[in-house]
Ligand SMILES: Nc1ncnc2c1ncn2[C@@H]1O[C@H](COP(=O)(O)OP(=O)(O)OP(=O)(O)O)[C@@H](O)[C@H]1O
Ligand SMILES: O=P(O)(O)OC[C@H]1O[C@H](OP(=O)(O)OP(=O)(O)O)[C@H](O)[C@@H]1O
């Protein structure tokens with residue numbers, strides 16, 4: 001029987017939707033029923049396993065799944081010897097120390113002798129050890145923010161993105177100690193050349209989808225005299241495509257611009273007299 005690659009995805013939670021969205025954008029078809037915990041794609045040798053995210057690293061180590069998507073925080077916390085295949089960039093959050101509003105905090109040293117509630121004792125423990133701070137941990141697997149209010153911890157170390165959960169529970173974020181995004185992880189060896197080949201095909205597609213998501217396709221009209229300056233601002237994939245407009249002295253320029261520099265580039269183009277700037281998303285992109 002032909003081999004398939006098995007990917008473990010969080011069944012329901014912060015990683016689920018985006019993980020599936022990326023794979024769908026790779027043109028892989030699946031998704032029979034939400035209650036199905038294992039299913040195969042109809043047009044690619046990939047099988048999905050929907051599980052709790054905390055279980056994913058051990059499933060991969062044990063060969064239950066070949067690859068999976070987890071937060072880097074979970075991967076580092078468990079410290080299971082796998083490899084990060086790619087950083088998927090979503091589920092961006094930080095692991096932060098938070099304390100009650102009225103607690104004075106001057107740095108990690110303020111945690112000396114304190115009880116800290118966390119789901120990440122290994123990551124936190126490593127950082128405190130590095131700083132020579134001794135504290136005790138109260139290990140909880142959720143609702144960490146409630147622990148100071150119920151008297152079982154003096155401070156917490158938990159994931160934060162907007163900070164709303166901390167604020168609603170009377171806590172203040174005092175120090176971020178670690179940042180995380182979702183990562184695709186896998187065993188260092190897939191165990192067969194067929195699986196390695198499937199993984200390579202999948203990674204090529206994911207890379208194209210991720211690259212596309214971080215760029216925009218931009219088209220604009222420009223007085224021809226400013227073309228040299230514009231070429232220095234927007235490189236394009238090789239160089240910008242330039243076509244002549246019917247109106248003398250004007251050209252149309254097509255190029256790709258990195259999402260995170262887009263507004264800077266936009267302002268520079270406007271300053272050079274660019275007009276009719278059209279920006280469109282890119283679906284797939286390879287080098
Ligand atoms: N507030 C947040 N903003 C962005 N990303 C987050 C946030 N909280 C958690 N994450 C990321 O999403 C991952 C999964 O979080 P989630 O809360 O869904 O997990 P969980 O409660 O452990 O779920 P499960 O029931 O599958 O065990 C975390 O490990 C982290 O990487
Ligand atoms: O800074 P914020 O945007 O408020 O997000 C932070 C919260 O998000 C995560 O929990 P989640 O909501 O995923 O619930 P969980 O306890 O089920 O993991 C995390 O553990 C925090 O509690």
Ligand SMILES: [Mg+2]
Nearest residue numbers: 052053054055
């Ligand atoms: Mg979990």
